[in-house]
Amino acid sequence: AYSAYSNLRGFIYQNKDKKNRLMRIDELHKFSDGTLTDVHTALDDRLKRIQMKYLPKSIWRKSDKDRAAAMIQAIDKMLKTRRIMRSLERFVGGRMYEGDFRMLQRTI
Structure with missing residues (x-):
C-alpha cells in the first residue's frame, strides 16, 4: 500500500x-537499500499504470505523479551514492570483497 501523503513530500x-510508515524525501538516508528498492519499484509500477494486486486502485492526480517521479529520482540518487561509497571503501581496503578472486583472474 503506497499512497501519497498530502502535506509533506513523502509516501506512506x-x-x-x-x-x-511515512517515507519523506529528505529522510531517505534512514532506510535500507531493500526498503528503498521496494518503494522505488512500487512507485515506478504505479507511474507506468501497471496493475498489481499490492497497489491500491485509487486514481492519482498530476501532483501525486510529480511527487512520485521526484521520489523515484531521489531514491535512484541515494542508491547510486551508496553503491559508489561501497565501491570506494573496497578500493581503499575498508570493506572486504564478497566475491571470489579466482573468478576475477579468469575474466581478466
Missing part, C-alpha cells in the same frame, strides 16, 4: 511488519 508504505 507498509513495512515488513505490515505497519504503515
